[in-house]
């Protein structure tokens with residue numbers, strides 16, 4: 032009930048339409064309910080006394096009531112539509128806005144497809160329930176109350192028949208609603224799963240085709256589609272049971288009233304017109320009960336959807352700007368003070384364990400480590416995509432929690448591992464970095480990110496349409512566009528999460544040298560290739576969520592076994608580089624010297640044939 036009230040609160044300016052709609056239905060029902068009284072009068076007075084004038088006059092009143100009932104009914108439809116579709120629009124907007132404010136942790140709680148269903152199908156269920164159910168929702172109770180009152184007014188004894196049958200109907204209805212209610216929740220969750228399969232197939236349609244997995248995907252879809260059909264059938268099979276129950280009750284009541292009424296007419300205790308009028312009320316009361324039971328079922332389904340929408344709206348956003356937040360990030364210095372992190376409070380182990388790091392403003396830091404060692408997690412704490420579970424992350428000498436979130440993220444540009452471009456032109460995508468950037472500034476960022484290499488070949492250049500999600504450019508080109516977009520933010524901290532993995536080594540070297548010229552910007556570079564970070568001021572080696580070592584390329588090559596292993600594997604210098612592998616270590620140091628020497632000229636380094644074999648698996652633009 033609390034959730035229902037909450038949703039009604041979203042009517043906003045459409046509350047007026049809803050109130051007018053309710054009033055119109057009340058008026059419509061009242062006019063309609065007067066008709067049987069006039070009819071009884073015509074039979075018992077007009078026909079009995081053969082008073083034609085009386086019959087015509089009462090007939091005209093009946094006509095006026097019917098017309099007024101029709102007009103108010105038509106007017107009602109307009110207001111009800113406005114209120115229900117207005118409510119739908121408000122609910123969708125509220126959910127959308129709420130999701131915009133979600134942190135990454137919040138987003139981890141919901142499947143994307145489930146959020147889509149909650150913003151579309153669930154809202155539509157509520158919207159339709161209001162539009163279709165508005166009239167019976169008001170009309171049902173109004174007609175029931177007026178019908179009962181007038182039936183008692185016409186004949187109290189006959190009206191008692193209702194009192195006897197009503198509890199049977201009420202119990203049957205409650206049983207049906209109680210059984211069907213939870214089934215609607217199951218139904219919506221099955222819709223979630225169907226959307227999930229469809230969404231996954233559509234977003235990964237190229238992979239599906241490449242792996243010839245069409246049949247498998249069809250089978251997946253068939254399974255969930257049949258599940259949805261089965262759940263719907265099961266749910267609605269019970270939902271429609273209310274109709275036979277109500278019709279059986281209705282005919283039982285009618286038969287009983289005809290029986291008792293007939294007896295009363297024979298005993299001169301009731302007039303024929305009274306019985307006719309009474310039977311009209313019986314029909315109206317029964318119709319109103321059918322309406323109410325349908326409303327109950329609609330409401331039961333809506334309650335399941337309302338609950339799902341409230342879950343989205345009530346998801347506590349765990350990451351917000353504090354009061355009196357700092358809006359200026361002093362400089363790009365970064366510090367991790369004994370930081371531990373886990374994605375879920377109930378997770379057993381931390382993903383990051385007691386990380387302590389100090390990164391001076393304007394320096395370049397490389398982050399290396401095996402798959403799943405926590406590299407991405409570490410950098411996501413800097414722009415507060417997640418909050419540290421323990422310890423403090425500092426930027427510009429302040430805890431990141433003290434900043435206004437938008438100001439912090441403006442100062443920290445992150446090029447995520449999964450590069451995302453949006454539908455639109457190259458220019459529109461780049462303007463995400465700086466909405467006011469001039470064409471000159473856009474072209475300069477393109478030059479730094481080496482987008483200029485292929486921009487001229489794109490028809491229309493900056494105005495080339497990238498297609499949905501940037502389908503019209505290659506993986507490496509996409510990465511470069513994302514880098515250009517990040518550079519346009521002119522950030523104090525620039526984070527690359529494996530952002531040049533699909534770029535060829537020569538281009539990557541060009542990008543690195545362009546980045547080197549960005550003075551005052553702290554650069555944090557996660558990379559798979561040692562060559563991507565070997566010129567960094569310091570390199571952090573992560574192992575299983577812990578800082579295993581920190582140092583320059585030469586220092587680590589001389590002293591850190593993991594770094595030596597990574598390095599050796601990428602230069603094909605395999606050997607026992609473990610803890611005491613002195614010979615291998617010496618070999619590695621020799622190789623390091625060669626690399627450090629060539630690192631003075633990154634372009635040369637990257638284009639020389641010896642370095643082309645650094646990482647054969649990742650050397651080409653994909």
Ligand SMILES: Nc1ncnc2c1ncn2[C@@H]1O[C@H](COP(=O)(O)OP(=O)(O)OP(=O)(O)O)[C@@H](O)[C@H]1O
Pocket residue numbers: 139374375382400401402403404405406407408409448
């Ligand atoms: N959103 C998430 N929810 C729960 N666990 C996660 C989430 N993201 C990552 N993890 C887990 O955290 C650990 C560290 O992941 P992370 O992505 O930081 O590693 P990584 O070093 O960047 O790996 P890679 O080099 O493969 O990108 C992994 O065990 C991963 O399964």
